[in-house]
Amino acid sequence: MKARILIVDDDPHIRDVVRIAAQSAGLETTEAANGQLALVHLHREKIDLVVLDIGMPQMDGFDCCKEIRTRSDVPILFLTAQDQEVDRVLGFQLGADDFVSKPFSPRELVLRIKAILGRGKPRKDAVLKCGVLEMDPARHICRVSGHEVDLTATEFTLLSRLLAHPEQVYDRTQLIDSIYGPNNILSGRTVDSHIRNIRAKVAEFGCNDVIVTVYGVGVRLGACGQ
Template identity: 75%
Template sequence: MTSRILIVDDDPHIRDVVRIAAEGAGFATAEASNGQSAITHVTREDIDLVVLDIGMPQMDGFDCCKQIRMHSNVPVLFLTAQDDEVDRVLGFQLGADDFVSKPFSPRELVLRIKAILARGKSAPVSALSHGALSMDSLRHSCSIAGMELGLTATEFSLLAILLATPEQVYDRNQLIQQIYGPNSTMSGRTVDSHLRNIRGKAKELGCRDILVTVHGVGVKLGPCSG
C-alpha cells in the first residue's frame, strides 16, 4: 500500500520541491499551506507521515505538532531554516521523529522519510511483553496494563529495542546507531528527549518504572510494574 505524505509549508516552492521528490520515490502526497489546514488533513484523512515546516506564520510548526499529537501519533519530520539544537530538542520533546535543515537535498529528505516509515513498521520481533508492558509490532500497538501507550514511530522503535533485551544496558551511541543508522550525526540529547517522552507517557498511565538509568553506563528497560 502506498504511503501518503502530508507536506506542510507556507512556501509553495518548498511544497513543490518536496512533492516532486516524494512522488518520484513512489509516495502519494497531500499539501497544506498552514498549520490549521494540516490538522484538518491529519484528523480526516489517512496520513502516514507529515513533513512540517517550523517557520510558518500564525501557527508555527511547533504549535501545529502539539495539536497533531492531540489527535494522532503520525510520524512528523520537521523542516527548519536553521540547524539549532535547542529547536531540535524542543521538537523531539513535542514528539517529532526527525529534522531536515533548509536548504535540503531532496534525495536526503526522501531517505529520511523512508527511514522513519521503516522504523514504524519494524521491530525486533512481532509481540513482546515485560511486566505490565506489551508491544505488538505488526499492529504497531503498545499498552501498559491494558491501557494504550501512544508512541511516535521513533519512540516505539526505541522501546522495542529495550524490550527485546530487557536486561541489557544501552548507551546513547548504541541506541542512535540502532535507530538512525551507524553514520548518523544525531546527538545524545536527541535520544534523551525520546526517552523522556516515553517516561512521561508511561507515567500518565501509572507506570513510573518503565525505564531504568544505570548511571555512567546507559539505560535499560525497567520492571514496568504498571
C-alpha cells in the same frame, strides 16, 4: 497501497521540491500552506507522515505539532531553517520523529521519510512482555496494565528495542544508531527527549520504572512494575 505524506510549508517552492522528490520515490502527496490547513487535511485524509516546516505564519510548526499530537501519532519530520540543537530538542519533546535542515538534499529527505515509514511497518515479531508492559510490534501496540499507550513511531522503536533485550545496557549512541541508522549527526540529548516522553506516557498508567539509567553507562529496560 502507496504511503501518503502531507507537505506543510508556506513556501510554494519548497513544497514543489518536496512533492517532486516524494512522487519520484513512489509516494503520494498532499500539500498545505500553513499549520491550520494541515490540521484540516489530517482530519479529512489518511496521512502516513507529515513533513512540517517550523517557521510559518498563522500557526508555526511547533504549535501545529502540539495540536497533531493531541489527536494522532502520525510520524512528523520537521523542516527547519536553523540547525540549532535547542530546536531539535524542543521538537523531539513535542513528539517529532526527525529533522532536516534547509537547504536540504531532496534525496536525503526521501531517505529519511522512508526510514521513518519503515519503522512503522508490521513485522512478524512475537508479542514482547515484561512486568505490566506489553508490546506487539506487528500491530504497533503498546499496553501498560492493559491500557494502550500512544507512542510515536520513534518512541515505539526505542522502547521495543529495550524490551527485546531487557538485560542489555545501551549508551545513547547505540540507541540513536538503532533508530536513525549510522552516520547521523544527532546528539545524546535527542534520545533523552524520547526517553522522557516514554517515561511520562507510561507513568500515566502507574509504571514509573520502565526505563532506568545506569549512571556513567547508559539506559536499560526497568522492572516495569506498579
